[in-house]
Amino acid sequence: MENKADFDYPHTFILLGASGDLAKKKIYPTIWYLYRDNVLPKNTKFVGYARTSQTVSEVRDKCKKYIKVRPGEEDKYEEFWAANDYLAGAYDKRIDFEKLNQLICKNEKGIVANRIFYLAVPPTVFEDVTVNIKNSCIAIKGYTRVIIEKPFGRDDVSSDKLSNHLANLFKEEQIYRIDHYLGKEMVQNLMTIRFANQIFCPSWNRSNIASVLISFKEPFGTEGRGGYFDDFGMIRDVMQNHLLQILSLIAMEKPVSLHPNDIRDEKVKVLRHIPAIEMKDILVGQYVGNPNGNGEEKLGYLDDPTVPKGSVTPTYALAALWINNARWEGVPFILRCGKALNERKAEVRIQYKDVPGDIFGGNTKRNELVIRVQPGEALYLKMMSKSPGMKFDLVETELDLTYSMRYREADVPDAYERLILDVFTGTQMHFVRSDELKEAWRIFTPILQQLEENHVQPHPYVFGSRGPAAADGKLAEYNFKYSGSYKWQKPSIC
Ligand SMILES: NC(=O)C1=CN([C@@H]2O[C@H](COP(=O)(O)OP(=O)(O)OC[C@H]3O[C@@H](n4cnc5c(N)ncnc54)[C@H](OP(=O)(O)O)[C@@H]3O)[C@@H](O)[C@H]2O)C=CC1
Numbered sequence: 001m002e003n004k005a006d007f008d009y010p011h012t013f014i015l016l017g018a019s020g021d022l023a024k025k026k027i028y029p030t031i032w033y034l035y036r037d038n039v040l041p042k043n044t045k046f047v048g049y050a051r052t053s054q055t056v057s058e059v060r061d062k063c064k065k066y067i068k069v070r071p072g073e074e075d076k077y078e079e080f081w082a083a084n085d086y087l088a089g090a091y092d093k094r095i096d097f098e099k100l101n102q103l104i105c106k107n108e109k110g111i112v113a114n115r116i117f118y119l120a121v122p123p124t125v126f127e128d129v130t131v132n133i134k135n136s137c138i139a140i141k142g143y144t145r146v147i148i149e150k151p152f153g154r155d156d157v158s159s160d161k162l163s164n165h166l167a168n169l170f171k172e173e174q175i176y177r178i179d180h181y182l183g184k185e186m187v188q189n190l191m192t193i194r195f196a197n198q199i200f201c202p203s204w205n206r207s208n209i210a211s212v213l214i215s216f217k218e219p220f221g222t223e224g225r226g227g228y229f230d231d232f233g234m235i236r237d238v239m240q241n242h243l244l245q246i247l248s249l250i251a252m253e254k255p256v257s258l259h260p261n262d263i264r265d266e267k268v269k270v271l272r273h274i275p276a277i278e279m280k281d282i283l284v285g286q287y288v289g290n291p292n293g294n295g296e297e298k299l300g301y302l303d304d305p306t307v308p309k310g311s312v313t314p315t316y317a318l319a320a321l322w323i324n325n326a327r328w329e330g331v332p333f334i335l336r337c338g339k340a341l342n343e344r345k346a347e348v349r350i351q352y353k354d355v356p357g358d359i360f361g362g363n364t365k366r367n368e369l370v371i372r373v374q375p376g377e378a379l380y381l382k383m384m385s386k387s388p389g390m391k392f393d394l395v396e397t398e399l400d401l402t403y404s405m406r407y408r409e410a411d412v413p414d415a416y417e418r419l420i421l422d423v424f425t426g427t428q429m430h431f432v433r434s435d436e437l438k439e440a441w442r443i444f445t446p447i448l449q450q451l452e453e454n455h456v457q458p459h460p461y462v463f464g465s466r467g468p469a470a471a472d473g474k475l476a477e478y479n480f481k482y483s484g485s486y487k488w489q490k491p492s493i494c
């Protein structure tokens with residue numbers, strides 16, 4: 001990790017693909033927030049690079065809609081854009097990267113200067129860009145770090161090819177593979193919940209836990225970007241990365257320390273216990289239009305003109321993963337994700353087994369520890385209690401840690417803010433190591449191939465519904481019991 005003194009050196013943050021969607025919607029806003037909050041090294045400059053010929057002022061205009069500037073921050077905002085430069089160039093021309101190098105050098109006073117390259121570019125130009133960075137833009141004295149965005153390949157072979165390519169150019173300590181779910185507050189909280197609470201440690205195993213359900217739901221479809229999505233599908237888009245990362249943090253053994261490599265060693269170890277997913281353990285779906293819906297909801301996935309006719313690409317997937325180790329053998333880890341569903345939600349449900357030796361006439365319901373990642377971070381433990389009053393009845397209730405109530409003043413930073421700052425400080429804890437990636441593709445590649453080769457027809461589900469009807473049956477099959485009787489009363493001050 002970088003020490004404080006390193007923050008005194010000049011730093012340049014180079015955004016490749018600066019004319020794109022991710023750049024304007026996410027990366028420019030993020031670097032502005034970090035700059036505004038004075039958490040970056042004092043002498044940090046920003047350089048945008050892309051094929052489009054444009055000025056900094058044009059970049060600024062495009063970002064306007066996505067950047068929040070609060071009253072009183074106007075001067076700082078001007079200062080931020082004054083620290084920006086932009087250069088147009090090709091991704092495959094060394095000469096253009098030499099020009100980029102000259103531009104970066106202009107800002108670098110002193111002997112040591114650090115460079116961070118953010119690759120917000122399509123995978124097709126990944127190789128050219130990284131070779132050109134290596135050939136023309138490496139920091140002479142100081143570090144060079146490279147941030148890359150998924151997709152890290154589309155299967156085991158293409159991912160290995162990319163990993164080998166990167167390994168020939170950079171050391172693993174220089175590569176920061178972003179999975180933005182690792183930057184989310186509640187995902188970062190998973191290790192604390194597990195390893196800083198004696199109450200959970202002893203029960204976190206197959207003797208006590210019936211099933212683990214990890215869900216991701218989005219209430220919108222592909223919004224005209226189906227052409228891009230169709231090449232990947234829901235399993236590659238969310239399950240193989242975000243949901244599997246959450247699974248590994250839930251299931252791994254306690255690391256030797258909080259050192260990033262100790263944590264990542266444990267994540268890899270638990271993934272190695274998971275066999276490749278079998279066909280019997282997966283259900284895929286695709287949304288169809290809702291004739292009673294509004295606007296986009298009326299349209300199904302196949303109505304998107306950019307989606308190939310008759311595509312069987314899943315927009316929904318549910319899979320059970322099995323961890324064959326002493327802690328988890330027999331416990332299904334159910335991963336579920338979908339677009340065009342009834343709500344936006346990402347959460348983990350650890351469902352405990354039924355209480356043995358019932359003395360309550362079969363009225364007890366399973367304990368459930370729910371870790372809600374979004375929206376509205378919360379951690380609640382569903383439990384049984386005596387109903388208040390004279391009667392000796394049971395009620396379902398909860399121990400509730402709702403962030404908006406408990407931490408009213410807290411400002412929960414966006415995932416990208418944390419992760420980009422981590423790159424400046426050299427903290428790789430929340431980034432994906434190449435061996436984790438290899439394991440992830442080992443688990444998912446065979447099922448992806450089978451689905452594609454056999455042209456497996458997805459279950460249709462209506463835009464705005466909870467997903468394919470068959471999915472709830474699958475949940476029950478995997479020992480997830482839904483009672484339907486739990487009622488939450490939102491506290492009035494919430
Ligand atoms: N701190 C907080 O903010 C708290 C909030 N709450 C809120 O209270 C509400 C209820 O709590 P929750 O924990 O969700 O409790 P429930 O046990 O009522 O679970 C409800 C969820 O179960 C799923 N479900 C519905 N039908 C079925 C079915 N047939 N089979 C399997 N699953 C089904 C649905 O999610 P899906 O569609 O994803 O399957 C539904 O959202 C939620 O809105 C929750 O956010 C509760 C406690 C604390």
Ligand SMILES: O=C1O[C@H](COP(=O)(O)O)[C@@H](O)[C@H](O)[C@H]1O
Nearest residue numbers: 180181218237238242346374415
């Ligand atoms: O990686 C991706 O994540 C987003 C959802 O991110 P969130 O932070 O808004 O939950 C998803 O929309 C996109 O399809 C996927 O590629």
